[in-house]
Structures are given as C-alpha cells and as structure tokens.
Amino acid sequence: MRLSNLYTKTIKDNPSDEQALNAQLLIRAGFIHKEMSGVYSYLPLGKRVLDNISEIIKKEMNELGCLEVQMSSLQPKDIWEITGRWDDKKVDNWFKTKLYNGQLLGIGLTHEEPVIDSLKSYVDSYKNLPIYVYQIQTKFRNELRAKSGLLRGREFLMKDLYSFSLNEREHEIFYNKVIKSYNKIYSKLGLGDITYRTYADGGIFSKTFSDEFQTLSVAGEDRIYVDEANKIAINDEIYNDQNLKKLSLDKKRLVLKKGVEVGNTFSLGSKYTDQLGLYYNDQAGHKQSIIMGCYGIGVSRLMGVIAEVFADDRGLNWPTTIAPFKVYLISINENPKSKEKTEVIYNLLTRKNIDVLYDDRDMRAGQKFADADLLGIPYRVVVNQDFEDKQVELKRRNKDKIEYVQYDRLESIIS
C-alpha cells in the first residue's frame, strides 16, 4: 500500500481524553478512532492488525477441529430467561433494547444460550458429538466503567469457542487441547514469555476453578501470583491457603504481579445444556447429558495489550506476525533514479506477498523515519540515491543496527 492512499495521519500530541498508553499510541498512529468511552472504531491500519490476530486464532481453532460460525448479536430474551441470565441482578452488564412492538431484546455479551438453542435442531444422537463451534464476533457489555483504552471496552472483538462432549472424560481431553492451543496462540502473538495460565474463580459458571490466561503488564487490572519457573499463576481472587493446597502451588515461589486477562476457559458441565434441553441418545437409546465448555480470547484486547507491552518511547512496535505491514519502504534524496529503484522494490516485494507500506509522500526523511517508528512496522527499508545499484538500507524496528543489503535478498531476510 502506498502511504499517499492512506487517509489517516499521525499526530504528535497525545489525545487529552486518554491516559492508557495503548489508546494514546494507537490513536496517535491512526490505528483506531475513539467514538465514545469504551468504544473504538478500527481504521485501516488497526483493522489489519485485528485481522492478523484473528487469523492466527482461526488457524489454531481449525486445527483443533472447530467449526467457525457467526451468531447473531440481537438476542431473544426467552432462552436467557430459562437459564436465569436475563435477570439484571444476575448479569448486570446487558445492553437491552426492544422492538417497536415492545418485544425485549438483548445485545449479545456471550453466546452459551443461543449456541445451545441452535444445536437443538441438529443434535439427537451420540453420533453427532463432539461438536466444537467458535466465532470471532463483536460483543457488547454495558460496563459500569470503561477504562484503559482497548483493555476494557463496552464493544469489543472476541473469539468464543463452545465445546459439546459426550462425557466428562472426553471434555477433559478436549479442554486440555484448548489450553495447549491457547499457549501456541499467545506464543505466535509474541506474548508467550509473559502470558501465564492462571487459576481463577469459576464464577457463576461452575463451582470449580476456571483457567485464565494473563499477560503480565503494569496496565493490567488483575492481581495474580506467578510461579515463574513452573509457568503457572493463581488469581488474587482465589488466593488462599486452602486453594494453594488444592492446586498444589508453592507459596514460596509465588510473586505478585499485574496481568491483563487475554483469555479464559470454563468447564460448564451439563448445567446449561440440561437447562436448555440439549441431550443426546446413547447407543442404548437412553437420554444423556451433554458436557459443555466455553473458551474465550479477547481479540481487540490483545491488540491493546500487544501495543502496550512492546511500545517504546518512539511508538508502537508490532511483532512480525501481526504487524499491519512487514516493511516500511522509504525513498529519500528523491531523484528519478532512486524513485524508480524504490518502485521496483515495492513491486518486487508486493509480488512476493510481503506487505509493504510504501511512504511515497513528498516529505523530509525525518518525518518518514518518525512515522515508521510510531506505526511500529517491523522492517524499514531505505533507498538513497547515493547507494550503489541494488543496495538498500535495512533496519529492524526493535534494533538500532543498520545493515546494507542487496534488495533482491530482502525477501529471504524478511520472511
């Protein structure tokens, strides 16, 4: 993409209505636009990052044998009344609205009820199970207080997976596969070293523990006790001697840190499937309960966390796997010859499916460098008329070293 085609532009001053680093940088760099508190639009650059994160997640989900769907955001209240979760006293962050005829609707904040309800049309035999369905969809939650930019919004993108298994044993097996898969996802996103599986409260979902995935960050609102050597943690909310013993955690190894919850997994048993009447017939023709699990990953929250933890004083710094573009291409000391060479490189890399952001604007070098840094593009390629034939300058966003390479070698270095 040519930068001259991008309508967003960078700004030097931090917005006055944001304190959170992730929001400040993402707004300054033109990745997101704030619509209101806790609600952001994703602009061309931000949309690419969001899509890249989604793709990584999708790939892992599909490898687990999960099927992607997209459920509705508008929700009828009756199925939620069956489980008691329509009640504002039980679930206090619903957005609710109504049709002109007076019928009440909820705006989706999670999808256990509707996914179960829809499966009733298709599941009646043990032969139909297991079923794993997921979606990446915008969720709406009427938070009392939105905060921290993308970390806690009222409208956000989330991956939610629901599993339906024949029995507890099969559920456990799948549940553990999801945990592994989640670890893979966070590694690919560059967060592997600072993201911990964390024991947490099962909430109203279940009496047992749930698993959270917490990424260490000073911006986090969760307090977790981390066992670094064993790569495990426990949330402050369930931290007590009894639970430590139950989970066989060693108090002496635990260090208190702040984390951002970037994922969670729950074992739901047959609570919701029973309530909503989703059963299967076993081989003997007897009605059996279905064991359910639900598994979330905050996609837009991840974008905020990643922006936050990798940023430096010059701006964003995306991992190569999710950067909106791999290469920021600059031609300076513009003359016809170097411009021509830059065009050649742009076309070459683009043809090789490497995402290049070509800064073809008529601007001074300093501004282009500053923008390359602020946008956090992993590789910067500079063409200068003084360079010999095929030589270009290559610099990584997170390193100071500058190297000079032949441009036909770029592809192998970058990918």
Place this chain on the structure above:
RNA sequence: CGGGGAUUGGCGCAGUUGGCUAGCGCGCCGCGUUUGGGACGCGGAGGUCGGAGGUUCGAGUCCUCUAUCCCCGACCA
C-alpha cells in the same frame, strides 16, 4: 454507582482580581528556500469558549443545573 479532575479552532494548550477585535504551538492552504531523524521564512483559512439557565452595564472568567471525557474505588458470569 461513590470520590477526584477536566471540557476554549481538526489536535495539544494559555487566558490575571469579570472589561476592549479570544491568544500560542501542531496540523491545514498558498509562495519561496530546504531535504538522513518530526526544517525555515512570508502570507492565509479556521473557534463564540460542551449545553441550558442565571447574576451583571459587561461573562471564556461568577452561580445553578446538565452532558461528556479521564483517574481512583465498587463492579466485571
């Protein structure tokens, strides 16, 4: 929802004890000089001060209400 802070061109800010045509920086438009780390000069465009009501000869400045944003707390299946 409790407490604290904020609201002045697109963005970031200043605006004395109420007083004259509401300033500055960034950005934007034009011309010229520049051109490897957010250049410089000259000339322009753009705001009625979040909203409503009130006090006053006179309100961006004072009072009341209200909206929105940020932070702390509570809450977060």
